[in-house]
């Protein structure tokens with residue numbers, strides 16, 4: 001009997017609030033059971049060599065070819081003055097990072113992983129094993145999403161790093177240029193994270209509502225084409241309607257590039273004319289000779305000499321674009337979770 | 348009576364699902380599985396399939412309960428609803444008082460589905476560890492259990508192999524191991540013994556039985572062949588066309604649906620049959636193609652008394668004499684004809700055909 005009595009005294013000693021806290025803790029643990037395990041599995045699975053090697057190769061090849069061609073036209077940049085080197089390297093790196101490393105390539109790889117979050121498990125018939133475990137369906141989805149997010153962020157870091165290193169090596173510029181490049185690396189990397197997060201949620205939603213991988217790949221391709229090539233067609237073919245009918249609202253590439261430049265300008269990025277010309281051509285962020293030329297001509301200032309610095313074509317504020325993008329993805333996340341919760345899944 | 352007048356009545360008689368009022372639901376935490384008017388319909392309109400149509404199940408804690416029914420009866424659908432992967436169209440279900448389809452219910456549950464599929468890159472051992480972890484075991488414990496269960500199910504030497512390359516039997520065993528390894532309070536096994544060769548089925552049935560006893564798990568196991576799970580279960584529920592036919596023990600089922608026939612196997616069967624016939628108390632006596640005499644008798648005690656004499660007279664020796672076993676098919680037919688009338692099984696087909704012929708007739712009229 002004496003052995004039993006001490007615990008009773010002890011219980012009386014503990015304040016009620018503490019007791020409640022003690023009771024609540026295990027409940028919380030149980031609720032999030034499985035998130036870590038699913039995260040870990042997805043994260044490690046995505047590091048398969050089948051995925052990493054093509055990704056690294058593709059992220060090198062484009063900068064390699066691009067800068068190799070540029071060295072041909074620009075000559076040996078390494079002997080020029082430092083500011084010029086920095087301008088050239090940073091601007092070109094920024095442009096093809098937006099176009100390729102944090103652009104098409106990133107969309108491709110994010111899309112390929114995200115469209116299979118749920119659908120691959122359903123197609124393989126393994127989803128049932130996850131669903132019959134004491135885990136919420138939303139936890140399964142979020143665990144997978146987080147695994148993908150962290151994995152892609154790490155891969156993207158190395159992809160951008162390799163791209164910058166390749167550029168600096170081929171241009172044969174000094175270390176200082178590389179250091180400045182690393183400074184502008186930060187906004188590009190942040191922008192990449194935004195893209196990774198958004199693509200994951202958009203195509204992850206697709207993986208919930210549709211189990212055919214082909215559809216996911218096609219939608220991904222369509223998005224890529226819309227973003228990187230549709231704008232240029234619109235602006236070339238129907239320049240007069242572009243602003244009057246507010247077509248820029250649908251021009252995903254324009255909006256994305258606005259957000260991108262918004263990130264860059266936060267770090268004091270100064271575009272050179274070639275950069276402006278390229279961005280203007282592909283995404284309409286700057287006025288070009290091809291599109292609406294009035295602004296371009298207005299900005300001609302004899303005192304500036306050859307260098308023409310024009311301002312961004314701001315039909316809308318980049319913050320609005322950013323907010324719309326984020327709200328669409330959050331909406332898709334919530335909708336996806338609701339659909340997943342109600343979905344019938346049979347083997 | 349025209350078809351239109353006949354139809355709604357028929358529909359009520361055969362297809363009206365029992366509706367369960369809110370007050371009738373009495374959740375008991377000590378009962379392993381309880382369902383109240385559980386329904387699952389697939390498709391819409393012309394494609395509507397009433398896979399499960401208002402069933403009230405009750406599986407007691409600690410028992411091994413069989414779930415029998417022909418193919419397409421709705422066993423898998425019911426089990427998947429209990430496991431939380433399909434959402435019921437209507438009705439409620441509880442596992443030890445926890446509503447089905449929630450993590451709380453799944454915590455008490457281990458599920459092995461029929462024809463399981465596996466990850467293509469995960470070895471059997473790793474798969475078990477992963478499953479154990481997801482079921483809430485610590486990693487070290489999950490590893491221990493994985494080894495333990497592979498040993499119990501004699502798969503230790505296949506642990507490093509990919510389960511996608513396993514035989515059907517091995518896959519079924521792996522699914523069972525996965526269901527039981529977290530020591531759930533109840534395991535749902537969908538046709539886990541179907542499609543196995545007799546030897547491995549015998550082994551698996553014995554292992555499941557032993558494990559159920561040691562771990563004190565209730566087991567709800569389905570099958571479409573009685574003899575496959577007969578040795579395993581104590582009580583069975585029969586489901587036909589998404590509705591429950593009956594719930595009894597195997598022994599009672601055999602008694603209730605016995606055909607009153609006896610089988611006698613002996614040497615010299617021709618003469619023995621003649622003598623049995625001459626007793627005058629047997630009816631419908633005949634010999635099947637295995638030379639087994641089958642007969643019915645109202646006065647079986649008299650037959651028992653006379654049989655030794657008959658055998659001695661004909662110099663034949665007895666090999667087997669027992670009541671004829673009922674097959675599941677016979678039970679099905681009996682259950683169905685008792686509950687729903689003899690042509691229940693063909694009712695839907697009949698309605699469908701009538702609908703078609705009505706359309707055809709209408710078409711014919713137009714054409715004329």
Ligand SMILES: Nc1ncnc2c1ncn2[C@@H]1O[C@H](COP(=O)(O)OP(=O)(O)O)[C@@H](O)[C@H]1O
Pocket residue numbers: 346389390396397398416417418419420421422423424425
């Ligand atoms: N996902 C589904 N979609 C449409 N019909 C289904 C689906 N799953 C099962 N069914 C139908 O429900 C009925 C019951 O199927 P099932 O539960 O698998 O039977 P059992 O397991 O008893 O053989 C069958 O007629 C089947 O065709």
Ligand SMILES: [Mg+2]
Pocket residue numbers: 422423424461538
């Ligand atoms: Mg089945």
